[in-house]
Amino acid sequence: MANKASDVLKMIKDKEIEWIDLRFTDPKGKWQHLTMVSGVVGDDELNDGFMFDGSSIEGWKAINESDMILKPDLDAVWIDPFSATPMLILVCDIVEPSTGELYARDPRSTAKRAEAFVKTLGIGDTVYVGPEAEFFMFDSVTFDNTYDSSYYKIDDIELPTNTGRDYEGGNLAHRPRAKGGYFPVAPVDSAVDIRAEMVSTMLEMGLPCDKHHHEVAAAQHELGLTFGTLVQTADRMQIYKYVVWQVAQAYGKTVTF
Structure with missing residues (x-):
């Protein structure tokens, strides 16, 4: 069953989570992250995403078009076992703020489009x-x-x-x-x-x-x-x-x- 923002917020409260680690994959396949104080994360942020500067990620945006959105996938949630204080990992897609669509150079978004493409071809419905x-x-x-x-x-x-x-x-x-x-x-x-x-x-x-x-x-x-x-x-x-x-x-x- 798909998680809702309320499920994630309940987990944050129940597990006394102090940090929300927003993670995404760069074009070279390396995991990157941005750590938020859990108290500032609510329904709006979980549903709409977090703004960040994409110009410093190699191969993404120029400085004059750097605004991008980290959009959490609420079904990709893990507690980090290595953090000294309780931290929740939220895996994110990258979204273009101007269109609301998944960013073309985000590897995770590419994988999502690939899965959708297979379904449209009618040759299969799941990629394992x-x-x-x-x-x-x-x-x-x-x-x-x-x-x-x-x-x-x-x-x-x-x-x-x-x-x-x-x-x-x-x-x-x-x-x-x-x-x-x-x-x-x-x-x-x-x-x-x-x-x-x-x-x-x-x-x-x-x-x-x-x-x-x-x-x-x-x-x-x-x-x-x-x-x-x-x-x-x-x-x-x-x-x-x-x-x-x-x-x-x-x-x-x-x-x-």
């Missing part, structure tokens, strides 16, 4: 998508591009390059061989608990997850997110990435997709 998002998790990533040098360097306890390295407390040796990460048990798989916390967090947020496992390369991992409709799954993938980055950071790790 089941992504398989794998990622690498490292202990350190350094890079620079300067006047006299250019480099990147990655490091992780699982990498085969660390077989001869001296660690405080000793090098315990268990790590995947090259292309050998699929999928020995711990201690060769060093990230069982980290992946489990990522999946547990997503399950608590209501995402349909079914598994996690090490992937073929050292430091490569995959979490199982089951299929859903196109827009629904796109929103879930943004949460998936957000949760993975945040949990990894809490463990002193860094993740790239």
Whole structure:
């Protein structure tokens, strides 16, 4: 059943939410956000949206036509498990204030139009998508591009390059061989608990997850997110990435997709 503004306002009151985090996706697929004090958010804002400046989002608007609307999708609502104080995530579409229509360069709006287009063709009524998002998790990533040098360097306890390295407390040796990460048990798989916390967090947020496992390369991992409709799954993938980055950071790790 679709949420109404009154349902969201009741959630804000019942959960003692202090912050409303308005999130949207930029043209490169990166989640962006604007955080509002919950006390200033009412029926009008939830139904009509929030004005913001779109000119600083790469690929969107010129400075002289920068006004845009963040229009919350009241069915795309989650409580942020990482905020120090209670925060509600509201996923938004981007709307053109001059026409009231979904903005053509907003990826979420594009996905909504794609779903509608499939229906008009008569070849199907639902677009289901089941992504398989794998990622690498490292202990350190350094890079620079300067006047006299250019480099990147990655490091992780699982990498085969660390077989001869001296660690405080000793090098315990268990790590995947090259292309050998699929999928020995711990201690060769060093990230069982980290992946489990990522999946547990997503399950608590209501995402349909079914598994996690090490992937073929050292430091490569995959979490199982089951299929859903196109827009629904796109929103879930943004949460998936957000949760993975945040949990990894809490463990002193860094993740790239």
